Amino acid sequence: MKLHTLEAWSLRDLIRDGSVTSTDIVESFLDQIRARDAEIGAYITVCGEQALEAAKHSDERRREGRTLSDWDGIPAAIKDNISVKGVANTCGSHMLAQYHAPYDAHVVSLLKQAGMPILGKTNMDEFAMGSSTEFSALKTTRNPWDRQKVPGGSSGGSAAAVASHQAPWALGSDTGGSVREPAAFCGLVGIKPTYGRVSRRGLVAFASSLDQIGMLTHSVRDGAALLQLLAGHDELDSTSVRREVPSYESVLGAGASGLRVGLLGGASQQGLQPEIHEALEQAACFLADQGAEIQEHAFPLLDKAIETYYLVATAEASSNLARYDGVRYGLRVEGSDTGEMFRRTRSEGFGPEVKRRIMLGTYALSAGYYEAYYRKAQQVRTMIRDGFLELFEKVDVLLGPTTAASAFGFGEKPDPLQMYLTDIYTVPANLAGLPAIHVPVGLDHGGLPIGLQITASPFAETNALRSAAVLETFARNRGWNR
Amino acid sequence: MISREEVERTAALAHLTLTDQELEKMTGELASILDAVSSLQEVDTSAVVPTNHAVPLENVMRRDEQKPGLSRDEAVANGPDVVQSFFRVPRIMEEE
Amino acid sequence: MIIGLEIHAELSTRSKIFCSCSTAFGGEPNSRCCPVCLGLPGALPLLNETAVEYGILAGLALNCTISVESKFDRKNYFYPDLPKAYQISQYDQPLCRDGWVEFELEQELLHAGVTRVHLEEEAGKSIHSGDNILGSDYSSIDYNRAGIPLIEIVTEPDLRSPAQAKAFLEQLKRTLQYIDVSDCKMEEGSLRCDANISLRPQGGRAFGTKVEIKNLNSFRAVERALDHEVQRQRNVLETGAAVVQDTRAWNEAKGVTVSMRSKEESHDYRYFPEPDLPPLAVNQVWVEELRQSLPEMPLPKRNRIMEQYGLGRYASDFLANSAIWADFFECAAKQYGNYKVLCNWLMGDVSRVLNARQEELPQSRLTPAALVELLRLVDDEIISGSQAKDVLEEVCATGRSSKQVTADLGMEQISDEDELTAMVEEVLAAHPEQAQRCREGEERLVGYFVGQVMKLSRGQANPKRVNALLRQKLQQ
Numbered sequence A: 001m002k003l004h005t006l007e008a009w010s011l012r013d014l015i016r017d018g019s020v021t022s023t024d025i026v027e028s029f030l031d032q033i034r035a036r037d038a039e040i041g042a043y044i045t046v047c048g049e050q051a052l053e054a055a056k057h058s059d060e061r062r063r064e065g066r067t068l069s070d071w072d073g074i075p076a077a078i079k080d081n082i083s084v085k086g087v088a089n090t091c092g093s094h095m096l097a098q099y100h101a102p103y104d105a106h107v108v109s110l111l112k113q114a115g116m117p118i119l120g121k122t123n124m125d126e127f128a129m130g131s132s133t134e135f136s137a138l139k140t141t142r143n144p145w146d147r148q149k150v151p152g153g154s155s156g157g158s159a160a161a162v163a164s165h166q167a168p169w170a171l172g173s174d175t176g177g178s179v180r181e182p183a184a185f186c187g188l189v190g191i192k193p194t195y196g197r198v199s200r201r202g203l204v205a206f207a208s209s210l211d212q213i214g215m216l217t218h219s220v221r222d223g224a225a226l227l228q229l230l231a232g233h234d235e236l237d238s239t240s241v242r243r244e245v246p247s248y249e250s251v252l253g254a255g256a257s258g259l260r261v262g263l264l265g266g267a268s269q270q271g272l273q274p275e276i277h278e279a280l281e282q283a284a285c286f287l288a289d290q291g292a293e294i295q296e297h298a299f300p301l302l303d304k305a306i307e308t309y310y311l312v313a314t315a316e317a318s319s320n321l322a323r324y325d326g327v328r329y330g331l332r333v334e335g336s337d338t339g340e341m342f343r344r345t346r347s348e349g350f351g352p353e354v355k356r357r358i359m360l361g362t363y364a365l366s367a368g369y370y371e372a373y374y375r376k377a378q379q380v381r382t383m384i385r386d387g388f389l390e391l392f393e394k395v396d397v398l399l400g401p402t403t404a405a406s407a408f409g410f411g412e413k414p415d416p417l418q419m420y421l422t423d424i425y426t427v428p429a430n431l432a433g434l435p436a437i438h439v440p441v442g443l444d445h446g447g448l449p450i451g452l453q454i455t456a457s458p459f460a461e462t463n464a465l466r467s468a469a470v471l472e473t474f475a476r477n478r479g480w481n482r
Numbered sequence B: 001m002i003s004r005e006e007v008e009r010t011a012a013l014a015h016l017t018l019t020d021q022e023l024e025k026m027t028g029e030l031a032s033i034l035d036a037v038s039s040l041q042e043v044d045t046s047a048v049v050p051t052n053h054a055v056p057l058e059n060v061m062r063r064d065e066q067k068p069g070l071s072r073d074e075a076v077a078n079g080p081d082v083v084q085s086f087f088r089v090p091r092i093m094e095e096e
Numbered sequence C: 001m002i003i004g005l006e007i008h009a010e011l012s013t014r015s016k017i018f019c020s021c022s023t024a025f026g027g028e029p030n031s032r033c034c035p036v037c038l039g040l041p042g043a044l045p046l047l048n049e050t051a052v053e054y055g056i057l058a059g060l061a062l063n064c065t066i067s068v069e070s071k072f073d074r075k076n077y078f079y080p081d082l083p084k085a086y087q088i089s090q091y092d093q094p095l096c097r098d099g100w101v102e103f104e105l106e107q108e109l110l111h112a113g114v115t116r117v118h119l120e121e122e123a124g125k126s127i128h129s130g131d132n133i134l135g136s137d138y139s140s141i142d143y144n145r146a147g148i149p150l151i152e153i154v155t156e157p158d159l160r161s162p163a164q165a166k167a168f169l170e171q172l173k174r175t176l177q178y179i180d181v182s183d184c185k186m187e188e189g190s191l192r193c194d195a196n197i198s199l200r201p202q203g204g205r206a207f208g209t210k211v212e213i214k215n216l217n218s219f220r221a222v223e224r225a226l227d228h229e230v231q232r233q234r235n236v237l238e239t240g241a242a243v244v245q246d247t248r249a250w251n252e253a254k255g256v257t258v259s260m261r262s263k264e265e266s267h268d269y270r271y272f273p274e275p276d277l278p279p280l281a282v283n284q285v286w287v288e289e290l291r292q293s294l295p296e297m298p299l300p301k302r303n304r305i306m307e308q309y310g311l312g313r314y315a316s317d318f319l320a321n322s323a324i325w326a327d328f329f330e331c332a333a334k335q336y337g338n339y340k341v342l343c344n345w346l347m348g349d350v351s352r353v354l355n356a357r358q359e360e361l362p363q364s365r366l367t368p369a370a371l372v373e374l375l376r377l378v379d380d381e382i383i384s385g386s387q388a389k390d391v392l393e394e395v396c397a398t399g400r401s402s403k404q405v406t407a408d409l410g411m412e413q414i415s416d417e418d419e420l421t422a423m424v425e426e427v428l429a430a431h432p433e434q435a436q437r438c439r440e441g442e443e444r445l446v447g448y449f450v451g452q453v454m455k456l457s458r459g460q461a462n463p464k465r466v467n468a469l470l471r472q473k474l475q476q
């Protein structure tokens, strides 16, 4: 049996029956990593020994009838900007290539408490800044569907790892689409929860008011299960919300009957790849057939979303990345005095995209420009958020595209602005703090995955997951088979 | 339009050193990005409160209790230049 | 001349402002740190409630309005002792604003406005290898101090002389100590002061350029540095030149201020709202609760002590200078009515003994009850005043009661009538000739006999009683 090809839910059933052990499962994935990763390049660090050790403990627990959770023994991969104690946490940067986190991120503690082994840390755009993983300073990750294509980004390593069966599921981070876009390019389900639903503690900050940890899985039910494990209040993250976590699995079979779905039409569909456009129309019909009420709406201020996002994100990033100064951790390039050491370290440690964003953010916050750029962007952000909240009085979820097109080729977007525009459909959820899910629905003419995005109101992950499950049925009916 | 001098000043604030070539390229790239984001000026935001937090919360606080942090060795383990558990840096020229 | 001050005071919470590390002074380098105060990637701040309360208490004690809404901002700048390369501070919505402080200088009541009081985090400490920062080849950084809560207090430019600045600062320190939010130890750096000063040229209307002086690490330094700076600026103005805007550091050893400007670049801190911390909403109930808990402030207490106990200004100032001494006095005064004597003892011998022992009053074994007991022993003539000083030292050293010490040292005066009569008779019998002369009116011999009785009793006889008994016997 090819254990590594199964979704996490199936592995859980097998391990529960006693037909396989956690060690079998972890070994199967480690074998697959050995077989595939030289070609794919998903992992920066593979924690083989620790994962097998954890699997052994899990098997002991199971034998003794004291498993820690339903998912005890099921492994996961982690994006390399989420801290795992004692393990390198490179953020895909030369700056942190030698840095080992001395503490666990909150989500990592939760995985460990659930008895889940960690397979390794996955490649990413440097400091999560990018949409293709091409900006990793450490290695290249290829799209398992077509090695000439990018896997998406910034969580490209996590997406490629799951899509190439080198992990049953993986954690990523989503600041402007960094979970959903690679999920779209790699044919996976990608969840970005509501801001504040999952603790950010231990996630290396890119843009603190936009960052959210998300999940990349083969199926909606896997996504729901992983979200269930990680959602909840963390008293050490001041922006984590104290609010009850509903049962996500129980809504998956609820169907579309009575669901009010806002179809993002008109200008929101401009420039879409025809197959994505077609899938969107068909999905709306399918939902209507299933009893959903379809209304047509537009993304609020969609034409200002990218501009707003890039000002807010870079301003926060310029401050968040100032701490990499060569004093306490990470790269140091010596200089004759501290100022020179700072400048040399930062100039050599950061790649071009990171520098570009630090420069833009520094400029947007600097004296004389703060009002026109940063403050203005935060005001437009309010209007976008208010626009969404108003929309969600009329509809339960919004259905739209995740990306305008399927995965692009390496080096195809050399112009930064062009690259930024890839995020147009994903950044609104981050600006407004909304939950959003990408669901794969088929392949395009080139054999690359395409899919759609469901967005819901704050903390209405249940609505998003319920709709996503219906879309998954829609996809199966169209012949989508992962 | 952003000038080369402004790019230089910004690089100094960010503690980045750019070569002449990088400076040239950066000036062009920032100019086109800033040109694109200038479309925000078209939006009337006169009565709009800026969003600083995606989810509204207030008064998130903890009790004043001591808890163990990192051991001294853990604290300095990642330091590039550690002497007797101090982080060492070259001569400080600039005053805060 | 106009002077404004910017004061930083470390708050005496148990844990740091955004993490649970200890705030204790000193310790092995980098031994009181965690991911948050080291600024490790991925660490997030969580606000200490007590730091907010101390900030509000300070604001209330300085007669400020407490902001209903305030927030935290990031102040961005690079410095090796600043772990995140930004300091979490408060920019446009400080916790407290628009207050004032009353203080006295040479018995004149003065008034200075407080612009704002805000919360922020302390930086780490740099230790330089050479004599000074610029002469060092390298510096060593310890982040134990990083993250200790600070309040920054900014005054209006209301101070008119270096002496006023010093008096203001002393009053501020007293106030913060009264409400017990900071230990205000300038020598340990838990209270620091920067000053802004500008002069108005003779006959001119507008004030000159503002000069900032940093590094004022003692009350004396505040006055001396400002005196020096006034003189320096006057000299500049006399030559017809203009004072340039500058930041200068006070060099205590040389007694001069030195320009700190190493670069022309002016600071651009790029403040923006801290996304990791939700805003603060301080409601009226909370403020009132804290207001109720405020103790009486130094000046009102001084005035009340003067009135209630009939003490002079000097003595009352002495007592009200510290809430601890005033409380000690008032506690003792409930049991002891001679307030002047009580106060004199506190100002004199009690202070002297504690100084010699290098103790503060709260750590001392001396209690108000023990002091009252001691004063009563003197009043009742059981011990003499000079013996009482020895008893006091012993009480402070051992914590035994004054009576116990008196007994243990065998100091009790003999006042017993029969015992004294026996001694008087013995002495008169031993010197019949002198006794006769005394009976015949040689008054000075009474003293001689008192001396003899004291000698016989090894100093323990009550001299007043002996005197009376002698006269009685000699008249018989």
Ligand SMILES: [Zn+2]
Residues within 6 Å of the ligand: B069, C016, C019, C020, C021, C032, C033, C034, C035, C036, C037, C038, C147
């Ligand atoms: Zn700490």
